[in-house]
Every structure is written in structure tokens, then in C-alpha cells.
Amino acid sequence: MVRKASVKALVITMAAVLCALLMTASVALAASGSKAPDMQKILDNIDKLSTFPNNDFSAVMTIVSEDPKKGVEKHVVRMFRRDRENKFLLLFQEPEVMKGQGYLLVDDNLWFYDPESRKFTHTSMKENFSGTDAKNSDFSQSTLAKDYQVKSWSEAKFYNYDVYILELEARNDEVTYPTLKLWVNKEPNLVLKTESYSLSGRLLRSALIPNYAKVGSAYVATSMILIDELVAGKKTQITLKNISIQNLPDSVFTKSYMERVNR
Amino acid sequence: MKPIVRIAFRNTQRQRKRSFLLGGAIAFGVLVITIINAFTAGMIVNVKNNFSFIAGGHIFISGKELSDSGRVITAINDTAIVDESLKLVEPFVKKVNKRSSSLAQLIFGSWETNHTIEGVDWQKEEELAAKLVITDGSLEGLAKPNAMVLPKPIARRLGVVAGETILARLSTITGQQNVGEFYVTAIVEDQTNFGATSAYVHLDYLNDLLSLNSGSYQMILLFLHDMATMDQVSNVIYGYLKEHAEVDPRVQLDLYMGSNKKEDAEKEEEIYEAERKVMAQIFGGGYMNDEEPWEGTKFAVMTLNDFMQPVMAMVGILNTVALVVFLILLVIIMVGITNTFRMILIERTREIGTMRSFGMQQKDVRNIFLWEAVFIGLGGALSGLFLAWVIMTVVGFIKLDGYPVLQFFMNNGHFTFLIQPASVIMNLLILLVMTLFAAYMPARAAARLRPADALRAHY
Numbered sequence: 001m002v003r004k005a006s007v008k009a010l011v012i013t014m015a016a017v018l019c020a021l022l023m024t025a026s027v028a029l030a031a032s033g034s035k036a037p038d039m040q041k042i043l044d045n046i047d048k049l050s051t052f053p054n055n056d057f058s059a060v061m062t063i064v065s066e067d068p069k070k071g072v073e074k075h076v077v078r079m080f081r082r083d084r085e086n087k088f089l090l091l092f093q094e095p096e097v098m099k100g101q102g103y104l105l106v107d108d109n110l111w112f113y114d115p116e117s118r119k120f121t122h123t124s125m126k127e128n129f130s131g132t133d134a135k136n137s138d139f140s141q142s143t144l145a146k147d148y149q150v151k152s153w154s155e156a157k158f159y160n161y162d163v164y165i166l167e168l169e170a171r172n173d174e175v176t177y178p179t180l181k182l183w184v185n186k187e188p189n190l191v192l193k194t195e196s197y198s199l200s201g202r203l204l205r206s207a208l209i210p211n212y213a214k215v216g217s218a219y220v221a222t223s224m225i226l227i228d229e230l231v232a233g234k235k236t237q238i239t240l241k242n243i244s245i246q247n248l249p250d251s252v253f254t255k256s257y258m259e260r261v262n263r
Numbered sequence: 264m265k266p267i268v269r270i271a272f273r274n275t276q277r278q279r280k281r282s283f284l285l286g287g288a289i290a291f292g293v294l295v296i297t298i299i300n301a302f303t304a305g306m307i308v309n310v311k312n313n314f315s316f317i318a319g320g321h322i323f324i325s326g327k328e329l330s331d332s333g334r335v336i337t338a339i340n341d342t343a344i345v346d347e348s349l350k351l352v353e354p355f356v357k358k359v360n361k362r363s364s365s366l367a368q369l370i371f372g373s374w375e376t377n378h379t380i381e382g383v384d385w386q387k388e389e390e391l392a393a394k395l396v397i398t399d400g401s402l403e404g405l406a407k408p409n410a411m412v413l414p415k416p417i418a419r420r421l422g423v424v425a426g427e428t429i430l431a432r433l434s435t436i437t438g439q440q441n442v443g444e445f446y447v448t449a450i451v452e453d454q455t456n457f458g459a460t461s462a463y464v465h466l467d468y469l470n471d472l473l474s475l476n477s478g479s480y481q482m483i484l485l486f487l488h489d490m491a492t493m494d495q496v497s498n499v500i501y502g503y504l505k506e507h508a509e510v511d512p513r514v515q516l517d518l519y520m521g522s523n524k525k526e527d528a529e530k531e532e533e534i535y536e537a538e539r540k541v542m543a544q545i546f547g548g549g550y551m552n553d554e555e556p557w558e559g560t561k562f563a564v565m566t567l568n569d570f571m572q573p574v575m576a577m578v579g580i581l582n583t584v585a586l587v588v589f590l591i592l593l594v595i596i597m598v599g600i601t602n603t604f605r606m607i608l609i610e611r612t613r614e615i616g617t618m619r620s621f622g623m624q625q626k627d628v629r630n631i632f633l634w635e636a637v638f639i640g641l642g643g644a645l646s647g648l649f650l651a652w653v654i655m656t657v658v659g660f661i662k663l664d665g666y667p668v669l670q671f672f673m674n675n676g677h678f679t680f681l682i683q684p685a686s687v688i689m690n691l692l693i694l695l696v697m698t699l700f701a702a703y704m705p706a707r708a709a710a711r712l713r714p715a716d717a718l719r720a721h722y
Binding site: 067068069124126170172173174175176177178196198199200202204230231232233234 | 330332334370372373374375430432434435437438439440441442443472474
């Protein structure tokens with residue numbers, strides 16, 4: 001009788017322990033499941049945090065490009081952006097020889113204007129911006145979530161920041177860089193570093209973004225260093241000043257404005 | 264020889280200095296027009312040859328296709344149609360080359376430069392290999408799939424020598440960034456002398472970097488047996504392609520002599536657009552216009568002649584200027600001839616009277632004068648032709664390397680003079696007619712002299 005009772009107690013105890021273990025495991029799993037970051041959402045966040053859906057954006061960019069053979073070149077460019085209509089206007093203010101030249105993005109067409117010849121020429125977002133390491137597309141709104149999907153991710157420390165390292169692959173064969181590697185701050189989701197790779201898997205460009213400024217609900221990279229990983233010693237530094245989110249007249253984003261501003 | 268012709272010829276010797284000066288003026292006119300005509304004819308040939316060397320053929324067939332997203336990509340995947348069209352012109356075609364090309368950023372250490380890379384099938388393009396003038400390395404390295412033949416000015420700019428490896432950054436046909444490593448097997452002279460010689464690489468390797476399908480290419484280049492058949496052959500190919508596939512309308516470069524008028528500015532805009540289309544058709548690139556979407560490969564056919572319009576127009580202007588100068592010179596010479604023959608008439612009045620009284624007819628007197636003019640004219644013209652030949656030969660030997668702008672009009676740094684028999688004959692005929700016309704009035708006056716009056720004359 002006693003033996004029977006002790007076996008029963010043992011079975012009950014084991015079942016209780018098993019249940020407890022299962023419950024703990026399921027709670028732990030549930031807890032860990034809720035904390036696993038949704039990387040595609042992070043890409044969305046990155047795009048949202050750098051976009052001005054309700055305001056226009058303007059700033060003065062200073063672009064200093066260093067070339068070991070050509071020396072240092074400085075460009076000052078006035079930038080106007082209207083993200084809700086996917087438009088931008090870049091007007092050169094310096095150097096003097098380029099004053100009045102500019103880029104206008106309207107209806108997915110990017111135009112380059114030269115006041116000397118008074119001609120607009122069709123150009124591509126994939127071209128380098130005036131011989132620097134920046135691409136024309138670097139000045140339009142971020143579309144990472146649309147163009148890329150997360151291939152893999154990990155967590156790491158980047159200087160003092162806790163970051164996610166995301167490896168992205170292009171969703172189609174028409175984006176400039178087939179593969180990107182991003183170092184994204186955990187909170188808020190700001191890109192601190194980008195590595196851009198070629199189709200053959202070669203590192204082409206590294207971009208470091210050490211400073212951001214909060215403008216309204218968005219963040220603007222106020223300085224950026226672009227390093228050409230193929231040409232030794234070639235890099236470009238971009239800094240933004242006089243940032244404003246005041247709305248601009250519609251006429252700013254037109255060809256006639258570019259022509260008029262040069263008269 | 265008729266006595267009249269003999270007398271006329273002898274008369275040219277009587278005042279040698281005068282005949283020499285008159286003939287010299289004619290010679291100068293002939294010299295100028297001959298040199299300019301020969302220069303422009305040589306220039307056309309050089310431009311065509313230089314251009315066919317750069318572009319790799321006389322007729323160019325390129326293709327473009329639409330990607331799923333509507334982007335225009337430069338590629339010929341529909342090879343069967345174009346192969347069929349080539350069968351129609353087989354007897355005229357010396358060589359068919361299939362190539363791909365890309366404007367790449369070539370990088371060596373911290374040096375970089377942009378240059379065109381052409382993918383060639385070395386096994387089929389032996390004549391290209393044979394034409395290259397190697398200054399460093401050899402073509403043996405072509406066994407390597409990533410071998411590159413680099414023009415000397417580019418190698419110098421990058422500081423690279425044969426046997427080293429360089430990088431090439433380029434865009435795939437869909438616009439993605441890609442990088443290839445190239446082994447520089449040989450460095451060659453820039454045979455255009457103005458930096459237009461491409462860097463040559465293996466077609467397959469370049470196609471791989473451009474993300475082109477295996478067996479595809481971007482352009483077909485045709486070398487013809489006879490350049491004169493260029494338009495005829497291209498029309499046949501274009502006609503066939505138009506019947507069996509989508510084609511771009513034929514475009515030509517045109518010369519525009521600009522002014523500030525508004526309508527001229529619009530015309531300039533049109534020409535600028537046409538230039539872009541031509542360049543896009545020949546060299547590929549993302550020229551996009553507002554055309555309707557299409558299926559399969561859309562072909563474009565171009566010839567060297569389509570490019571030559573501005574050059575031909577320039578040549579036409581030069582030839583016209585030369586002809587005007589020649590005619591002005593001839594008018595001046597005619598005045599000189601008329602005056603000279605009037606003087607001769609006065610000097611020989613008594614002699615004419617004597618000849619007439621011995622029974623010489625009026626027409627014989629007139630013919631003596633005209634024959635004399637013909638001899639002076641012909642003598643001057645032949646001397647002018649000879650002098651022009653001497654000058655052209657000497658100038659043709661001079662190598663001008665220091666003027667890159669002129670190199671496109673030259674043959675390996677030398678000006679080429681091509682004497683056109685038809686234009687020489689035409690110029691001689693114009694000269695002869697005008698000389699006879701100039702001498703006719705004094706000759707007629709001499710013929711009409713009454714023998715008694717002539718014998719009595721005291722000048």
C-alpha cells in the first residue's frame with residue numbers, strides 16, 4: 001500500500017515538474033519570439049525616419065572630395081526636396097565655374113542643367129554626382145524597404161552604439177548596388193554605416209554617417225563620409241547646414257525655375 | 264604639226280618672261296584648286312578609315328530590348344532574324360564581327376580614368392589582333408579569360424605596364440554596379456592618335472560582367488569589300504529587319520551652321536537630339552525617348568555614311584570655297600590674258616599685215632592667237648599640277664603628332680592627298696575654256712585687221 005502511494009506521488013511530482021518545465025519553456029519561447037526584431041520593419045523605419053512626407057526640405061550641402069591625384073575639390077550645393085512627390089532640385093553655388101548648374105528630379109526623370117549652353121540633358125540617378133563619390137540617388141528619399149530584402153542580420157557594437165548589422169540583397173536587378181550591408185542603430189533606427197557591394201561581390205563604397213539632426217519627426221544626416229573602396233585614398237565628405245522644412249513654392253521644382261535663377 | 268600650231272608655239276617663246284609670268288599665274292590657280300581637292304578627298308577617306316577602325320566596321324546593327332520593368336537594355340538576344348538578314352548581303356560582306364561594349368572606370372591604385380571597353384571574339388577577329396601595334400607585352404596572354412589589351416595613352420594615364428592587373432568598374436545592362444579584374448597582356452599604340460582606341464577584352468568575360476546572356480551581344484559590325492556599297496547593303500538589311508522585327512527609324516547626323524535665330528535654336532535642339540540618338544544607336548547606352556513599348560529586340564542600323572554627313576558638308580564647303588578662289592583667280596588671269604594679247608596684237612600688227620598679204624586667212628590669224636593662249640594655259644596648268652604633286656608629296660611625308668584634333672583627318676599622323684582625275688579634268692577644262700574666252704577678243708581683232716592698214720601701222 002505504502003509502495004503504491006509513493007509511486008503515485010512520484011508520478012504526480014514528475015508530471016508537475018514536466019508541466020512546469022513545459023510552461024517555462026513555452027513562456028520563454030513566447031517571450032523570446034516577441035523580442036525578435038522584424039528586420040523588414042526596421043528597413044521601413046529607416047526610410048520613414050529620413051523622409052518628410054508632409055513638408056518640403058531644404059539645406060545647403062558642402063561636398064568636399066579628396067582625390068590623391070586631383071587634390072581637394074569643394075562644391076557648395078543648395079538642395080530642395082519634396083518627398084511626397086519624389087522631386088528634388090540641386091543647385092550649384094560653388095565653385096564659381098559651376099554656379100547655376102543643377103539637377104532636377106521630376107516624374108522619375110533626372111535632368112542636368114548647364115546655364116552655359118542653356119540645355120537640359122537627361123541623366124541617371126545611378127551616375128556619380130559631379131565626379132564625387134556620391135551618387136545622384138544619394139540625394140533622393142530613401143527606398144530601402146522597397147528595393148531590398150534582408151538576407152541576414154546580427155547584433156554588434158559599433159563604437160558605443162548597439163547596432164544591427166543587416167545584409168541586404170536587391171529585390172530586382174535594376175538597383176545600383178546588388179548587395180548592401182548596413183549598421184543600424186537599435187533605437188532609433190538610424191544607419192551609421194553602409195557598405196555597398198558590386199554584383200561580383202566586391203566592396204565598392206563605404207559610407208559613414210557620424211551625425212544626425214532631428215528635424216520635425218525625421219532625422220537628417222548632417223555629415224557623411226563616403227569612401228571609394230576601389231580607388232585608394234579617394235573619399236568625399238558631405239555636410240548639411242541651414243536645414244529647413246518650410247514648404248517651398250511649387251515653381252521651385254521646375255525647369256523654368258532653374259533657368260530663371262541663373263539670369 | 265600644222266604650221267599655224269607651230270607658229271603659235273614658237274610665239275610663246277618670243278617673250279619668255281611674259282609667257283612665264285602668265286603661265287605662272289595659271290599654275291598658281293591650278294595648284295591651289297588641285298591641292299584643296301586632293302586634300303578634301305584624302306580627308307574623307309581618312310575619316311572613314313579612322314572611324315571604321317574605332318567603331319569596328321562600316322555598318323553597325325545594334326539592338327535594344329525592354330526589361331520587365333520597362334527599362335531599355337542594349338542587347339541582341341534575337342540573333343536568328345539578324346543572321347537571316349545578313350545572308351541576303353553575304354557577297355558584299357568581308358567580315359562580320361559581334362561585340363559588346365561598356366564605358367568603364369579603369370582603376371589602378373589611386374589612378375583612374377574612364378574609357379570604352381570592347382568585348383571581342385579574338386578567334387574570329389584575327390585582323391584586329393594583326394592591326395594592333397604592340398609597345399609592351401604580347402598577345403600571348405589572351406589565353407587568360409580576363410586578358411585586356413590597353414591603348415598606350417590610357418596605360419600611361421594609369422601608370423600600368425603589361426603583366427599588371429587593373430580593375431574596371433562598369434554597369435550591367437540593367438544598371439547594376441559591377442567590377443571586373445583585368446590582366447593587362449599588351450599595351451598598344453593608339454592608332455587613331457586621339458585617344459579613341461578602345462581597350463579590348465574577351466567578349467565572354469565582358470558579357471558576364473554586363474549580365475548578358477551567353478551567346479548574346481550588343482552589336483554586329485560589318486566590314487564590306489567595297490565601302491561604296493555601304494548604303495545599298497544597309498538598306499537591304501534594314502528592309503529585312505523592318506519586315507520581321509521592330510526597328511528604329513534611320514537617323515543621320517547633319518551639319519548645322521548656327522546663328523542666334525529662334526528657329527535655328529530649335530533646329531539645333533533637333534540636331535542635338537539626333538546626335539544623341541546616333542551615338543546611342545552605335546555605342547549603346549541608356550538613351551530613352553517617348554517611344555511605344557515593343558516586344559523582342561528592336562534593331563537600329565547605321566552606316567559610316569550616316570556619321571559622315573557633317574564631314575561631307577564640311578568638305579563640300581571647302582571645295583566650294585576652293586572653286587570660288589579658283590574662279591576669282593581665273594578672272595584675274597583672264598584680264599591678264601586679254602591685256603597681254605592686246606599688247607601682242609599691237610606688237611605684231613605689221614607682222615600680221617605681212618602674213619595676211621602673203622595669203623594667210625583671217626581664221627588662221629585668229630587661230631594662231633588662240634593656240635598661243637592654249638599653250639600658255641596648258642603649260643601653266645601642267646606646271647601647276649606638277650608643283651601641286653611635289654608639295655603634296657612633301658607634306659604627305661611630314662608626320663604631325665602634336666595635333667590630336669587633326670588626327671581624325673589624318674592617316675597615322677600624315678595628311679593624305681588623293682588626286683581625283685575627274686575633278687582635275689574638270690578644272691583643266693574650265694581653265695582652257697576661260698583662257699580661250701579671254702584670248703578670243705584680241706584674236707578676233709587681229710583676224711579682222713586689214714593687211715594694208717596693218718602694214719602701214721607704226722606703234
